[in-house]
Amino acid sequence: MSGPVLTIELAEAVPPAVLQRLRAFLIRSSAHFEEQRPGEFDLSVYAPKLGITDTGGVDGRRPVMVSLTGPGTGDEATFEAEHAESGDQESLIGFTPTHSVDVIAFCGSRVDHVVTALLTAAVMDLTGGVAHAELGEDQVPTLVGLPGIIAVTTDPWPSAYGSAEFLRAWTGRPGFRLLK
Template sequence: MLVIELAETVPVAVIERLRELLGTLSARFEEKRVGEYDLLIRTESFGIADVDEVDGHRPFLVSLMGPGIGDESIFRAEHPDEDDQKALIGFAPTHAVDVIALANEPIDHITTALLTVAIMEVTGGIANAELAQGQRAIVDGLPGLIATKRTDWPTLPAAYGSAEFIKAWSRQSGFRLLT
């Protein structure tokens, strides 16, 4: 899972462009509510050959959340440290987009990263990724890294970065998101 932190309410026109993008990338596109999508992403859309699946489709949930759009309680639960985030990334998030792979193969990690980049090109924002032990050394110095910080788990940091950061990180040998 990756989270895209957003500084403001997402305009209707941006939601429409997000819907178009996800529809283009998906073999199955189900809008559960405005801003929440159950998807089968075509891995070939990102130039990835899916050796695990015959059909080349991976299940995902993409959820835009925050006041006025939905999943407000989840947004509040995921964002108890808004002041900390403002100091790190320059704004206190008002909304977010969760990009959630519903499988855990290596291809799902890469697809999550590239899907997040594509979504960020529509919505803007800053990616927020929890890091596994030892990954901080891998991400330090990558282009587009904005900040790192410790999370509630003392040994697990989080990284904040641009779409460029997510792309650069996903190209690192052994790339894997925290599961």
Template sequence: MSGPVSVIELARAVPAEAVRWLRDLLVDVSAGFEEKRVGEYDLHVRAERLGVTGAGLLEGPRPILVSLMGPGFGDESTFEAEHADEADQERLIGFAPTHAVDVIAFCDSEVDHAVTALLTAAVMDVIGGVANAELRADQVPIVVSLPGVLATTADPGAVAYGSAEFLRAWVGAPGFRLLT
């Protein structure tokens, strides 16, 4: 996987009805859609469906994996490994995550970064949660002033936690780029 990744932290399992709404959203934004299991989807996202414009659109639909993780959905060991070294998330965001959604791009162009962030925001509109965005040190001063930021931390690495509004604002901010 060579592209950007974003994570949505969840306080509880996603109800079956919300999983259906998530699936409908992903089908709607995709030129190609494969459900590998309930909660895990291979997509070919049409960037323009998320409001992304620019020359990178000539590259065609963007390959993305959306994966709901945690008890009852699968990838429990991946969820546990990803959260093993996290800061005290309960102190930062008000809950200890029990589930998460990874949004993973398979390409690394400017368009892929925007699509990943905006798709993450759209998923949050459907299922809720808090975005967990890893940052470069030089991005922290930009991100802290954006709307929808709930918390930031520098330990063990720079991370911003925020709402869908935060992700949408960050895409338009100077220096925007997700970590890969």
């Protein structure tokens, strides 16, 4: 079963020193850590390390991939494909993304959605950037009043852009769930 995905839009490549801090954080947060290429991490994130105590009866170790994409970083084709239909992001977030970080869960239980959002927020604390979450039509109204929202759009599809604070606040809302 595949799980939810969030993207961190970046205005520039992640500097080597930041990549090293990200690597160290992911090692500390994971029961399993494998770097498949520089900036692509196969993890078994330990949910309690992110402050998650209610794992819903599933193992607290959750399979996740964190992958930096963009020119000179790796996986350029994925970056191009993901951004080909995104429209004018500069008018929404203040810059045109040159790179991104994808946070991809490999399971879809409730805890996997929370792990994905909180892990993305923690990665943003290190890399900066703006979180991009695709939404279902019914989710747009549930975001009203959340701190850290930068933009919500319905064109070309419902999406929200926000800060790490936004992601942390959203996980606290009843019925929180990311779109797969």
